[in-house]
Amino acid sequence: MSILLNVENYKVYYRTLSGYIRAVDGVYLSVDKGKIIGVVGESGSGKSTLALSLVLPKPPMVIKGGRVIFDNSIDMLNLNTNERRKLLFTRISIIPQYSLDALPVIKKIRKLITDLARDKNIDVEELLNLFKERLKTVNLPDRVLDMYPIELSGGMRQRVVIAISTLLKPDLLIADEPTSALDVVTQRQVLELLTDLRDQGIIRSLIFITHDIAAVRQIADKIATMYAGKIVEIGDLESTITSPLHPYTSLLIKSVPSLEVSYRTKTLRGLGGIPPSLLNPPEGCRFHPRCPYVKPTCTREEPPLVKVGSSYVACWLYSKR
Amino acid sequence: MPLATYIFKRLIIYLIVFVVAVTIIWALIRFAPGDPALTSVLRAMIAPGVRYTPEQIEVFKQRAIEMLGLNLPLHEQYILFWRKLLIGDLGWSTYFTAPVTQKLNEIIVYDIILITPATITSWFLGNWLGSLAARKKVLDKVLIPIIYVLTATPYFLLGLLMAYIFGVVYGIFKPVITSTDIKMLFTNPSLDALVNFLKAYTLPFLSLVLVAMGGWASGMRTLMIYELESNYARYMESIGLSDRLIASYAFRYAINPQITGLGIQLGTVIIGGLALSGIFNYPGAGITLIYAINYRDVFLIQGIAIYYTLMVILANFIIDLVYILVDPRLRLGLVGV
Amino acid sequence: MSNLTKSIVWILIKRNYKFWTCLSIVLFIIMLALLGPYSTPYKPNDVVTPRLPPQSSHPFGTDNLGYDVFSASVYGLRVSLMVGFVAAVVATTVGVTLGLIAGLKGGIVDSIIDSITNILIAIPTVFIMIIVGTFYVTGAGAGTARELLNMIFIGTTIGLLMWHWTARAVRSQVIALKTSDYVAVSILSGNSSFKVLIKDILPNIASYILLVFVIQLANGLATSVTLEFLGIKASEWSLFARVMQWLQMGALIAHVWWAWLIPGALIVMLIASLYIIVLALDEVFNPRLRRI
Numbered sequence: 001m002s003i004l005l006n007v008e009n010y011k012v013y014y015r016t017l018s019g020y021i022r023a024v025d026g027v028y029l030s031v032d033k034g035k036i037i038g039v040v041g042e043s044g045s046g047k048s049t050l051a052l053s054l055v056l057p058k059p060p061m062v063i064k065g066g067r068v069i070f071d072n073s074i075d076m077l078n079l080n081t082n083e084r085r086k087l088l089f090t091r092i093s094i095i096p097q098y099s100l101d102a103l104p105v106i107k108k109i110r111k112l113i114t115d116l117a118r119d120k121n122i123d124v125e126e127l128l129n130l131f132k133e134r135l136k137t138v139n140l141p142d143r144v145l146d147m148y149p150i151e152l153s154g155g156m157r158q159r160v161v162i163a164i165s166t167l168l169k170p171d172l173l174i175a176d177e178p179t180s181a182l183d184v185v186t187q188r189q190v191l192e193l194l195t196d197l198r199d200q201g202i203i204r205s206l207i208f209i210t211h212d213i214a215a216v217r218q219i220a221d222k223i224a225t226m227y228a229g230k231i232v233e234i235g236d237l238e239s240t241i242t243s244p245l246h247p248y249t250s251l252l253i254k255s256v257p258s259l260e261v262s263y264r265t266k267t268l269r270g271l272g273g274i275p276p277s278l279l280n281p282p283e284g285c286r287f288h289p290r291c292p293y294v295k296p297t298c299t300r301e302e303p304p305l306v307k308v309g310s311s312y313v314a315c316w317l318y319s320k321r
Numbered sequence: 322m323p324l325a326t327y328i329f330k331r332l333i334i335y336l337i338v339f340v341v342a343v344t345i346i347w348a349l350i351r352f353a354p355g356d357p358a359l360t361s362v363l364r365a366m367i368a369p370g371v372r373y374t375p376e377q378i379e380v381f382k383q384r385a386i387e388m389l390g391l392n393l394p395l396h397e398q399y400i401l402f403w404r405k406l407l408i409g410d411l412g413w414s415t416y417f418t419a420p421v422t423q424k425l426n427e428i429i430v431y432d433i434i435l436i437t438p439a440t441i442t443s444w445f446l447g448n449w450l451g452s453l454a455a456r457k458k459v460l461d462k463v464l465i466p467i468i469y470v471l472t473a474t475p476y477f478l479l480g481l482l483m484a485y486i487f488g489v490v491y492g493i494f495k496p497v498i499t500s501t502d503i504k505m506l507f508t509n510p511s512l513d514a515l516v517n518f519l520k521a522y523t524l525p526f527l528s529l530v531l532v533a534m535g536g537w538a539s540g541m542r543t544l545m546i547y548e549l550e551s552n553y554a555r556y557m558e559s560i561g562l563s564d565r566l567i568a569s570y571a572f573r574y575a576i577n578p579q580i581t582g583l584g585i586q587l588g589t590v591i592i593g594g595l596a597l598s599g600i601f602n603y604p605g606a607g608i609t610l611i612y613a614i615n616y617r618d619v620f621l622i623q624g625i626a627i628y629y630t631l632m633v634i635l636a637n638f639i640i641d642l643v644y645i646l647v648d649p650r651l652r653l654g655l656v657g658v
Numbered sequence: 659m660s661n662l663t664k665s666i667v668w669i670l671i672k673r674n675y676k677f678w679t680c681l682s683i684v685l686f687i688i689m690l691a692l693l694g695p696y697s698t699p700y701k702p703n704d705v706v707t708p709r710l711p712p713q714s715s716h717p718f719g720t721d722n723l724g725y726d727v728f729s730a731s732v733y734g735l736r737v738s739l740m741v742g743f744v745a746a747v748v749a750t751t752v753g754v755t756l757g758l759i760a761g762l763k764g765g766i767v768d769s770i771i772d773s774i775t776n777i778l779i780a781i782p783t784v785f786i787m788i789i790v791g792t793f794y795v796t797g798a799g800a801g802t803a804r805e806l807l808n809m810i811f812i813g814t815t816i817g818l819l820m821w822h823w824t825a826r827a828v829r830s831q832v833i834a835l836k837t838s839d840y841v842a843v844s845i846l847s848g849n850s851s852f853k854v855l856i857k858d859i860l861p862n863i864a865s866y867i868l869l870v871f872v873i874q875l876a877n878g879l880a881t882s883v884t885l886e887f888l889g890i891k892a893s894e895w896s897l898f899a900r901v902m903q904w905l906q907m908g909a910l911i912a913h914v915w916w917a918w919l920i921p922g923a924l925i926v927m928l929i930a931s932l933y934i935i936v937l938a939l940d941e942v943f944n945p946r947l948r949r950i
Contacts, residue, residue, distance in 0.1 A: 017666060017669050017670070055559050056555065056558055056559050084561070085561040085562075085563070086561070087561070088559065088560055088561030089560040089561045089562075090561075093560060094559045094560070096552075096555070096556055096559060098552045098555075098556075099556075101552040101553070102552055102553055102555075102556035103553060103556070104553040104557075104570050104574075105553075106570075106573055106574060107570070107573075115566055116560075116562065119562050119563050119566045120561070120562075161556070164560070165560060334776070335780070337777075338776070338777050338780045338781060341777050341781075342777070342780075342781040345786060346785065346786065346789065349786065349789045349790060349793070349794075350789060350793065353789075353793035353794060354793070354794060355793075357793050465676070465934070465937070466930070466934070469930045469933045469934050469937070470926060470927075470930045472930075472933065473876065473880070473926050473929035473930035473932075473933055474926045474929075474930075475880050475883050475884050475887075475925070475926075476884070477884060477887045477898075477901070478918075478922045478925070478926065481901070481910075481918055481919075481922065482919070482922070484910055485910050485915055485919075488910070489910045489911055489913070490913075496910055496911075539933070539937075543940075543947065546946075546947055547946055547947065550946045584780075585779055587782070588779075588781070588782040588783060588784065591782045591784060592782075592784045592881075592884060595784065595888065596884055596887060596888070599887065599888065599902065600901075600905065607888075610788065610888065611888060611889055611902060614788070614792050614888065614889040614890070615889060617792075622788065622789060622792065623789070625785070626785035626786070626788070626789060629782060629785065630781050630782055630785060633780070633781065633782045634780055634781070637780055
């Protein structure tokens with residue numbers, strides 16, 4: 001299985017008045033070609049930063065180290081603005097968290113696509129036709145082209161953004177919380193759409209970022225769990241869901257209520273405590289203040305990411321000290 | 322609401338504004354301490370250097386009172402005032418010894434040819450400059466003091482500076498202008514007249530443009546910075562679009578309040594015009610006012626106030642019409658939505 | 659404001675060079691106006707040798723008519739500053755009050771205030787200032803009570819013709835706050851309207867009102883100074899009252915530039931600094947405007 005994106009010891013901080021916020025603090029990740037990987041975590045775990053830093057690393061965001069290699073050849077951290085611009089939209093694309101707001105309101109969609117084409121030196125007619133095709137895939141009518149974004153509903157706007165971002169069949173699509181602002185029915189539609197796009201070859205690989213483990217379960221091939229700026233577990237979907245290794249992943253899964261089981265039969269195990277400050281993360285394993293299996297080692301040393309079966313996990317339960 | 326109704330409504334509003342403004346001006350002058358109108362007319366009647374007996378002065382006074390209609394009850398005076406106004410009679414200027422309206426008709430032309438191009442130029446230049454400062458962070462540091470010093474400079478001061486540097490020290494332009502300099506180009510056009518015109522016109526024009534430009538630039542800068550931080554700008558950047566394209570979108574958003582601002586800014590530009598007219602002796606309302614104030618020529622002062630208020634209101638109305646052309650939402654009747 | 663917010667605000671202000679430079683300039687000029695008159699032996703209407711360039715006995719030189727420019731500047735600054743300050747106080751007080759009322763009460767009261775605002779915006783108020791200044795103000799000798807009265811009068815007039823945009827701005831802030839959640843909570847928890855006003859709304863627009871005041875001060879100064887030039891002055895000692903006289907006497911041609919350039923530079927630096935202070939504070943309070 002060839003690897004599309006390889007992330008090693010990646011560090012992305014935010015420079016603030018009080019110091020560095022260590023949003024991504026030594027992340028290891030790899031995205032296989034043609035696969036969907038879900039990055040799951042609480043709010044403030046750094047998962048959005050992980051995605052955004054690849055696409056738009058702007059101050060106060062600061063890349064502090066690591067290696068990110070795209071398609072075995074491109075060093076993402078040493079790109080200049082022009083090179084990055086060439087990559088964006090053609091090979092790497094993003095569906096932002098604010099996609100309901102992402103379209104400029106004052107221009108008709110057609111104008112946006114036309115400007116897009118001219119700016120990227122693509123034939124305008126070609127791109128418009130491509131866009132019309134894409135509109136079909138996302139289940140929107142052609143006349144959307146001649147409308148203003150304010151005339152569209154939120155869900156429609158998001159689908160327009162998905163259509164635009166996938167126009168040139170990017171190798172890697174990053175979807176940042178695409179289902180968070182939607183109702184359950186629409187959520188499912190979006191998830192199906194994304195899977196469809198992958199199956200039709202319109203997107204090759206997808207990084208799906210969310211806090212909603214139930215959503216990611218529907219489409220991901222692999223799940224990576226992030227906590228306080230670190231990857232704590234990566235594994236394929238089934239094994240992670242049925243037998244999660246890391247206590248955090250396990251608690252996350254257990255905190256999703258299942259429809260058929262009543263509370264009387266099986267109580268929800270919640271996750272106590274609050275996410276740690278990324279300004280001054282806890283010593284040792286960052287999860288230790290909330291972990292039910294905490295040992296003395298956990299409070300002193302950070303566990304390394306080790307292979308356990310077909311998964312990777314960073315937890316002293318699985319490493320020797 | 323349909324377009325015609327909208328225009329009609331605006332017209333009514335402006336009419337009301339005009340009536341209120343004129344009433345305030347009339348009242349302020351009518352009730353000013355020392356009865357300046359009466360004094361002014363009296364003075365004009367009295368020949369200089371001649372001694373009059375108190376009885377003779379009393380006669381003059383009665384005549385003046387009758388002329389001004391001050392013996393009428395107040396509301397009739399008000400109506401009389403409006404009747405005169407509607408036929409264009411703004412009274413008699415003691416300074417010019419001519420009807421006020423006649424003088425003002427001449428003066429307004431000079432002011433219009435100075436203020437209108439200056440306003441338009443400064444609007445375009447200012448918006449461009451502000452947008453530039455917003456886009457280029459490096460330039461911004463230098464541009465902020467420049468922009469703010471420009472907008473902070475009172476018009477007459479910049480006029481003084483320009484007159485001194487380019488008029489006196491470098492002698493390229495004329496620090497003092499006569500009305501012939503301006504008039505010549507239109508009555509007797511020739512290359513000489515053109516050169517002379519430019520020598521006279523340029524400095525007041527530049528002063529007006531530079532200060533006004535500062536104002537537009539500071540506003541546009543803030544608006545652009547705000548737009549460049551918006552979600553659509555971020556998205557466009559995330560899909561690798563060029564800074565230039567993103568800036569053009571942001572500009573299109575940011576320019577809207579600047580367009581509405583044009584009407585509002587007119588009041589300020591008038592002040593600039595007045596000040597510069599004073600400094601350069603440019604034959605506009607400014608220098609006329611300065612003489613009128615010195616001479617206590619009541620009707621001239623009142624006349625300028627009323628005339629120019631009317632002009633400003635008219636200009637506001639025209640800008641409203643232009644705005645309708647520019648903004649498709651208004652045309653489509655989405656006003657008030 | 660919570661303690662964390664206060665400290666962030668303080669740190670941001672500390673690091674904002676624009677703010678401190680301009681604040682120093684403003685304070686320096688105010689000092690000049692307050693203490694300057696004590697450091698010069700001359701009064702602005704003492705005639706000495708005309709047209710002397712800046713030198714040790716006359717740090718700003720003397721003008722065309724023989725007056726010492728330094729004393730004219732420092733005394734004149736006092737007058738202009740006073741007028742501008744009064745204008746700002748009046749404009750802010752009236753504007754904030756009416757803006758609050760319009761925003762909170764809404765309905766007819768709002769419409770009335772809105773109409774008045776619209777009228778004031780549409781007419782060139784400078785003419786009203788000129789009429790009032792010409793016919794309602796009598797010249798005053800320097801240092802007399804009449805002079806003080808004049809300054810307050812002219813300042814108030816300017817203020818009364820400037821309050822409308824403050825009112826507009828405050829009104830929209832109040833309306834935005836009115837519909838916010840914590841005001842809703844406050845009302846729900848039984849606070850009277852007055853209490854809501856004092857406890858919830860006012861503290862949140864306090865910083866805004868401060869900024870508005872500073873802008874009005876700058877505008878008031880600019881207006882007062884221009885009016886002086888046009889012939890409407892509170893006192894014989896107004897900064898730019900003599901400019902027309904100088905021009906008519908050919909001061910420009912006589913190259914007596916220090917007479918108008920130095921006071922001019924002082925005023926411009928003062929006004930520009932006030933604007934930049936507002937810009938800097940705006941950046942502190944509004945993160946979207948920060949340039950990183």
